[in-house]
Amino acid sequence: MEFAEFINTPKVDNVMLFQPFKNPQQGTLCITGHHLIFSTRRLDNTEELWLLHSNVDMVEKKSSPASLKFVMILKCKNYTMLQIDFQNAEDLNSVAMSIENLSNIDDVTLKYPFFYRAMFEPLEDGWQAFLPENEYTRFKECSEDWRLSYVNKDYSVCPSYPHAVIVPKSIDDDTVAKAAAFRQYGRFPVLSYYHRQTKAVVMRSSQPLTGTNNKRCKEDEKLLNAVLSIGKRGFIVDTRSSNAAKAAQSKGGGYEPEMHYSHWKRIHQPVERRQAFNDSLIRLMEACCDYGISMDKWLSKLESSNWLTHIKDILTCACTVAQVIDSEGANILVHGSEGYDTTLQITSLVQLVLDHDCRTINGFEALIEREWLQAGHPFNDRCSKSAYAVSKSRNEAPVFLLFLDCVWQIWQQFPCSFEFNEEFLILIFEHAYSSQFGTFLCNSEKERKEYGLSKKTVSLWTYLARPEILEKYLNPMYDPNPRVIWPSVAPQSLTIWNAVYLRAMLKQAKQKEAWEEIKKIQDHDKELRSKVARLRRQLALLEREAVGAGVMMPAGLEDEIIPE
Structure with a gap:
């Protein structure tokens, strides 16, 4: 397929560009296979704007022949907005159709990261920086009880898990494989985090396939009990409500019955499912884009969006797990249903609260690799569209954005405890939805290997490893804090992330200054x-x-x- 098939008009002169907080500019619009390029083409001061088609979430057309207004509004996945005025309806429709087609190409190999060539000398290969083998050394204190298993080296046991996972040393690979068959999508319990101070662990998995008949799997029971010392009990934190867990039983899923998991106590700490996240984000952005709204109506819309409620629920669940780990030294298994959405939000935030290393730039990158990319969060499905898209598939959801928002909430409560600044979190958010780098492409490590991303694309971590780039994202107030940090979830402690959701409405220049x-x-x-x-x-x-x-x-x- 040729990109030229989708480009009806490659160039349009004398268009007007309107951007928030900038003066209108007249110039030329060019459309390439991956970018919309606007250039003022002035001899004294040429300015250019490059916008990836993959960043466009919605194209809106407003045509009024009587007033000679032919307007295209581009609503982007990073919540910026651009308005381009054309001189006639033909150019407007032609460009709008081209962008709609180019922004909805599904073929991964036609995405821009496969065509991008780095114009800098890489200091390290980001694809090799956080391999499971490297990360295992972080848990060397527990190497007597845990091992690196390659039971999933060909991805046949669990397609969404990485090629290597950490499992109890006393459990052989055959037992692991049988336990995987008892968990949804084969996502068997694996080590997520080892807490050095209390020697307790956090594991994650998907739900067990107990069904209405309360089926059991002795291998799964054996795997879980292998992490408990004599006389100890563990906790299973289910991110679903008890009613949702029981409803899942009727569909073949379910939860761990107490009769078969007598050494484990089940706790339900409900967090909404991904469809609720989607609906909530849409309502939030509708409120943020409602110009001239009164204060009472704004607060009402904000509350009804439930966005901050989701953040409160996620942080509450994560802090509950962290508290059990820190104060009781008990082992914990976290899961919801599939195990690659809310489960990852919780296990990631637990580590951010407990482990100061995760609050450094390198440690946070490792956390994203370990708990999101290698853990099989389906970025390709979840981040294909955002809040503005009209036609949404049931797979899209701002799960990762909610995690980053939770990190920002903790960051703004403890501004000196993080090595990175707010711009770093925004950078991660933007690249998850649209990027020249291949880091967030595909849904799993298996797919990334099939498409050869490590050989054919550049990693975002390679770009960030350069000192001159890294310097932009360092927090000048950073004071290394080895202690546990406990975020508040009180209503007055949680706030809207203005620099993301209101970036098209509120100027951030003063904060940057x-x-x-x-x-x-x-x-x-x-x-x-x-x-x-x-x-x-x-x-x-x-x-x-x-x-x-x-x-x-x-x-x-x-x-x-x-x-x-």
């Missing part, structure tokens, strides 16, 4: 400290030379040279 000023102060402070350290070293050298020559240094000299 404030952070830049903080960085300048910090840089100046570092420079002063460096000068003081250098002077102290020079003074110490002078003292040694003076002692060697038999000369006494005058008292108080250091205070004169290096004042407080």
